[in-house]
Amino acid sequence: xxxxxxxxxxxxxxxxxNLVAVVICSSTPELYRxxxxxxxALDGVRHVETVPSLRLVKQITxxxxx
Numbered sequence: 001x002x003x004x005x006x007x008x009x010x011x012x013x014x015x016x017x018n019l020v021a022v023v024i025c026s027s028t029p030e031l032y033r034x035x036x037x038x039x040x041a042l043d044g045v046r047h048v049e050t051v052p053s054l055r056l057v058k059q060i061t062x063x064x065x066x
Contacts, residue, residue, distance in 0.1 A: 001019065001021055001038075001039070001042065004023070004034075004038055006023050006024045006025060006034065007021060007022070007023050007024075008022045008023065008024055009021065009022040010022075017047075017049070031050070031052070035048060035050065
């Protein structure tokens, strides 16, 4: 999973899940495609939980225009 394009971070965990991953997607359909085609195709995957996290990195504004 760490070798997938767009994967920023993957770590082993303990508890109810054994992996946590951070992936970068530009849209909701891209995230769905990644989960269904890439993650869903991995052997042993029985359950997936997702938590979308949105962060505004840069915003362009034009002063004086309303």
